[in-house]
Amino acid sequence: MNANANPTPDNTAKTFSPGLEGVTACRTRLSEVLGKEGKLILAGHNAVNLAENNTIEEVWFLLHEGRLPNPAELAAFKAKVEKLGVLPADEVNLIKKLRGPEPLSAFRTALSAISNKRGYKPWLNRPVEEVTEEVIALCALAPAIVEVLHTGRRPRVKTLNSGYAERYLWGVSGKKPSPEDLRAVETYLILTMDHGLNASTFASRVTASTGADVGAALTSGVATLxxxxxxxxxxxxxxMLDAIGTCENADAWVRAQLAAKIPLMGFGHRIYRTDDPRAMTLKRVAERQNGPRIELAKVTEQAALKALEEKQIQRAAAENKPVRTLRVNVEFWTAVALEHVGIPRNLFSSTFCVSRIIGWGEHIVEQIKDNKIYRPLSQYTGEMPAE
Ligand SMILES: CC(C)(COP(=O)(O)OP(=O)(O)OC[C@H]1O[C@@H](n2cnc3c(N)ncnc32)[C@H](O)[C@@H]1OP(=O)(O)O)[C@@H](O)C(=O)NCCC(=O)NCCS
Known part of the structure; x- marks a missing residue:
């Protein structure tokens, strides 16, 4: 090339994929989302089966070790997580000072502050076993952090040997949960524990890929939420269900939202082109709970699916593109199930965090074990300097 020619942007070999749609950015053995079949696999197991039959600790161990634990391993892992989940008094005091109107923002700050206070260092050039213990320690604290942020007091004393899910629900609802409520929450927490390379998991892996401390990598995940x-x-x-109010109002309400170009919360997904298996499982949970919202939720779901389908068919015909299938996602039925067990709605995002932090942690460890710093390209659309 002539050295005196004006420079031009080097966009020749760059494929731009908005939102990285369709781009594969890492390898993982942790989870696989089969969008066409509507299946979620967690480390070789069907997530729905795990959610309906197992405990958080069993699935956490599965993600960590690649296999389910035997009874002795489970007892040891459960005891370890329980012990690591106890906040020392000085950390309780630190968290109390961070309480504010948005519990998730406070959680993000608390996680970062505890990691800093404990002196967790960048993982680069440190033994992976040591860093892994820091990851598990921070994840184990999530239920207690949310409880302190919610109540403003140190965590209640719970029965010895209560599990991660029980400690969480007990802490935020203020009473020992019934077996039905505990199963509902455990089901939710397992279903949402890991889900491929979603935005928060990607953020955690990107931060970890720089050699960052694990507190920073986990905090990046929280920030995306x-x-x-x-x-x-x-x-x-x-x-939305409050605003709709009655079953008769559902159809008109969802159509008015769509006409105003406002997305319907709890619908649509980047990967699923059929039913989200997590949504279907939580719908069954909500049906078993049979709470006061169930009829309105079902009618709203159907009204929304019908209106979304009609809109997508019209758009596709007008713009000569394939119809995008939009279904209910996990968050719609999560709302109904979690409200029923007494988790206030301002804690829903924190509850998601209490689950997904385990997935972030395992992805961070995976990233650390086979690291390459993330550094994608950008297509330059600005001006070039004139010579
Ligand atoms: C989840 C979500 C962010 C996925 O986004 P995405 O993969 O980028 O999908 P897009 O935003 O490109 O949507 C594709 C089409 O479906 C429409 N669409 C997607 N979700 C929609 C929703 N919830 N309500 C109305 N229209 C929706 C988009 O308007 C777009 O239509 P168009 O092609 O005619 O413009 C998106 O579906 C959404 O915003 N849902 C609501 C929020 C929600 O429930 N989030 C929880 C996810 S588990």
Whole structure:
């Protein structure tokens, strides 16, 4: 090339994929989302089976070790998580000072502050076993952190040997949960524990890929949840059901939203082109709970699916493009199930965090074990300097 020619942007070999749609950015053995079949696999197991039959600790161990634990391993892992989940008094005091109007923002700050206080260092050039213990320690604290942020007091004393899910629900609801409520929450927490390379998991892996400390990498994951498009929809779903009010109003209400180009919370997904298996499982949970919202939720779901389908068919015909299938996602039925067990709606995003933090942690460890710093390209659309 002539050295005196004006420079031009080097966009020749760059494929631009908005939102990285269709781009594969890492390898993982942790989870696989089969969008066409509507299946979620967690480390070789069907997530729905795990959610309906197993405990958080069993599935956490599965993600960590690649296999389910035997009884002795489970007892040891459960005891370890329980012990690591106890906040020392000085950390309780630190968290109390961070309480504010938005519990998820406070959670993000608390996680970062505890990691800093404990002196967790960048993982680069440190033994992976040591860093892994820091990851598990921070994840184990999530239920207690949310409880302190919610109540403003140190965590209640719970029965010895209570599990991660029980400690969480007990802490935020203020009473020992019934077996039915505990199963509902455990089902939810397992279903949402890991889900491929979603926005928050990607953020955690990107931060970890720089050699960062694990507190920073986990905090990056929490930060992405402040946007309602990922993990933040269940609260707005309940607001929507409140606004609709009666079954008769559902159809007109959802159509008015769509006419105003406002997305319906709890619908649509980047990967699923059929039913989200997590949504279907939580719908069954909500049906078993049979609470006061169930009829309105079912009618709203059907009204929304019909209106979304009609809109997508019209758009596709007008723009000569394939019809995008839009179904209910996990967050719609999460809202109904979590409200029923007494979790307030301002804690829904934090509850998601209490689950997904385990997935982030395992992805961070995976990233650390086979690291390459993330550094994609950008297509330059600005001016070039004139020579
Ligand atoms: C989840 C979500 C962010 C996925 O986004 P995405 O993969 O980028 O999908 P797009 O935004 O490109 O949507 C594709 C089409 O479906 C429409 N669509 C997607 N979700 C929609 C929704 N909830 N309500 C109305 N229309 C929706 C979009 O308007 C777009 O239509 P168009 O092609 O005619 O413009 C999106 O579906 C959404 O905003 N849902 C509501 C929030 C929510 O429930 N989040 C929780 C996810 S588990």
């Amino acid at each position: 402040s946007g309602p498009l990922h993990g933040g929809a269940p609260g707005p779903v309940l607001d």
